[in-house]
Amino acid sequence: MQNLQFKNGLLYTSVRLIHNGKEVIVNDVIVDTGASHTIILSDYLLDLDVGFLDTDELVKSSGYGGIVFSAVRKKLDRVCLEGVCLEHIKVDFGEIDPYERVNGLIGLDFLMRSKVVIDLEGLTISN
Template structure:
């Protein structure tokens, strides 16, 4: 199945489904970002999914948009999916992306590579190889 991407302001957007310990949430307004090494979601969604901190979580320093540096929590969640493309036991960074923009996340190269994604920039779709 092909995942239709939205082109807004020169960026590709998609939605993700996060599932953790029986709770599931949809995260809209996620940029498909091949330049982001790790997938990052804003911290608001930690509460929404009921994800509590655990000993396995890591506090990481991330550099991002405009060269800014911030801290994020790298947390393993049960499942991340983009339409029918699903990865289990996947580590996501939860942190701030850009305080003045309403971007809920960046779907990074870690997901794209592990899922075997192909980005079709003619039809603006993404699918598994």
């Protein structure tokens, strides 16, 4: 079970990215049931020391207000929210918030595949 923070009218958490033996914690990630796909700020690719591969995809997504962003979609070894982990999940890396207040969004791809339960009263997420 992982605690969520309710701030600025949104649910925030931390996520752990693991790839090729390296691990990074990303704080200030929004749990976003309105996002179809998980996206993390591209700065974290440097922390994971992940290069670009032929299997990576360039994708476009539209954010709040219809702003279109480009991102690179990469398959990571593992993405975890405390005890809730998924292996071999594709994550988008790109710009999310031009004001840099948000480091990522956990989207429905992760939430549905991991079958998590979001407890809004207790502000927790678990599976």
